Amino acid sequence: MLQLLSASLAETMTSIIDDGCFPRVAPDLIPPQMILIHILQRDVISNHLLNVEPDWPWAKQPTRP
Numbered sequence: 001m002l003q004l005l006s007a008s009l010a011e012t013m014t015s016i017i018d019d020g021c022f023p024r025v026a027p028d029l030i031p032p033q034m035i036l037i038h039i040l041q042r043d044v045i046s047n048h049l050l051n052v053e054p055d056w057p058w059a060k061q062p063t064r065p
Contacts, residue, residue, distance in 0.1 A: 005036060 009032065016022050016029075 009033065009036060 009029075013022075013029070016025055
């Protein structure tokens with residue numbers, strides 16, 4: 001799903017730049033781009049770093065005294 005979303009966003013950006021309306025619609029494209037970046041970061045952390053780097057601080061769950 002993320003690949004489809006990324007490809008769609010890239011195709012949209014290319015067509016907007018080619019049409020010359022990028023300055024008008026650029027502010028509306030910032031939130032979807034930030035959401036995509038946030039989702040990808042969460043995916044990398046949860047599916048890769050926690051499995052590959054178990055000794056790193058984010059892999060340890062906080063303990064309560």
